[in-house]
Amino acid sequence: MFFKPVYILILGFTIVIDYFAGIFIENAVGYKRKTFLIISLIANIGVLAIFKYYNFFIENINSFAPSPFLPYLSILLPIGLSFHTFQAMSYTIEVYRGNQKAERHFGIYALYVMFYPQLVAGPIERPQNVLYQFHIKHHFSYENVTNGLKLMAWGMFKKVVVGDHLAIMVDKVYNNPTQYEGLPLIIATVFFAFQIYCDFSGYSDIALGSAQVMGFKLMQNFDRPYFSKSISEFWRRWHISLSTWFRDYLYIPLGGSRVPYYRQLFNLFIVFMVSGLWHGASWNFIIWGALHGLLLVLARLRERFLPTLHLKANNLVAKIIHILIVFILVDFCWVFFRARTFADAKYIITHLFSNISLNSLKNVDFVRNNILLGESKQLFLVTVLSLVLMEIVHYFQRNLSIRSYLSTQNKWLRWGLYCLLISWILLFGAFEKPAQFIYFQF
Incomplete structure (x- = not known):
């Protein structure tokens, strides 16, 4: 809001959508539950796509056209958009999976998304970790x-x-x-x-x-x-909230360790490509993510086929x-x-x-x-x-x-x-x- 006050409506939009989506998902049965989840995910990813990736994709599409024919948008990227969007998505996904009860108190759900210490740069929290804390009366603690x-x-x-x-x-x-x-x-x-x-x-x-x-x-x-x-250890220690988010909500849904070995490697590479894109709408970020994905794939291949080369x-x-x-x-x-x-x-x-x-x-x-x-x-x-x-x-x-x-x-x-x-x-x-x-x- 400091840069553009109207941008508070972005948070307002996703908060309202996800608040009701959580309740509807919990009350619905059968395919309707997945329908409400998809609506929530489309709303959140749609906001990201417009404000963060629209001009990047248009630039790449126009580069292949004889002459530019798709318009660019003159918009600012809201601060910390990817952080609170991913946090909002984790809420509806966990409600859908049955790991979290839908939050009925609108103010507390809004606080979950807008909790100021970590709103703009994380950590990307899970509802199981923080929502219950907003229901507890907190007294002064010297410690x-x-x-x-x-x-x-x-x-x-x-x-x-x-x-x-x-x-x-x-x-x-x-x-x-x-x-x-x-x-x-x-x-x-x-x-x-x-x-x-x-x-x-x-x-x-x-x-x-x-x-x-x-x-x-x-x-x-x-x-x-x-x-x-090791590279895998690095990613267990660096930006833990994001790496575990991609593990829980992208890598495991793609099959995790339940799919054939080479499919696991492919999924791992895809996850880090997406991680690169999450960091920014630029080929440099995508290459950065792809390099880390490649390093992790090579590390797993070495551990499987060349264990004797592993320096203990x-x-x-x-x-x-x-x-x-x-x-x-x-x-x-x-x-x-x-x-x-x-x-x-x-x-x-x-x-x-x-x-x-x-x-x-x-x-x-x-x-x-x-x-x-x-x-x-x-x-x-x-x-x-x-x-x-x-x-x-x-x-x-x-x-x-x-x-x-x-x-x-x-x-x-x-x-x-x-x-x-x-x-x-x-x-x-x-x-x-x-x-x-x-x-x-x-």
Whole structure:
């Protein structure tokens, strides 16, 4: 509504349709139940198709025509449209499956769709997890407030200290990639992997934390994804609410593990193609999804036909090798996600290792423009140090939450660390050039 007030009608439309669809599905029998579900799905997917994909499809159709004959729509993409649309669809699907009772209270159902902490960038919740929480009277809880604020502060640290400073450096290269080759392309590509993680997981932490302050529990959306030792493990740790949504509502309905082996692989590939399209109306996103689908298919084929080549991660060196391989593959795919066009992505990939010379590091101007990527040496070092500290915390969180650990320590240590974290955010946060959350556009 901040950008276009009339867009509240989009939410109003889907809320009304799905509210009544849920009740009708629960009360109906036979084919009528499926009919009401289909109406609900068409309404939700139709909104997505018009606002997010219409111009993309028209552009591709017109490109094959002798002259453009289909009109474009001059419309803005509503913030977070894919998130609350998918959350609304999960409600009617779960009612249809009998896993969720239809919500009779219109205000509470509307709250399920419009719950502000996760409305625009998730996590994409399931009705079984949150609807019942809106019926409970929530009393003040000191533990909830303090734990929620800790998580929000940690999210702010990831977003404004690490993510937003990395964004400045990444944007400089990726907005004009043909001006660079070699080291700056490598550095910007690696930095983007951490930028998008800090940006998105930072938002998720703030969403989960603000919900917890009020007494609500949302699902975890990230679990240290860059410590994954396989691509499949990465997708169990990255954007968990979306990957499980596609598993439950697309992969399993396509047959899941009940169909022949090669059909499973095909379905897996299709799911990730659709996941790429969910992220944006662009061939770059589709390629990004297809690459991840291909990597998962190849991993499954290797496990089935070449099990002897599988390096068991039973020692520290093997684990590090696994983690590095997965990070490199994921980072390669991120090139298509971040690049503005396919031509830019192609240029970056083909010039990653061009003209690399260690002698250039002796040149002050080269270091400033191609290593520091426009940041001052001090801010660059602070950003990298903050990134390293974040990963150290992630490493120690493999067995115990840092919040749980701090709760067992004396108050001087706890409050000293809280003050240090808040001071670090205020001193080194990128407040002069705030960057929009990346996933708002989806």
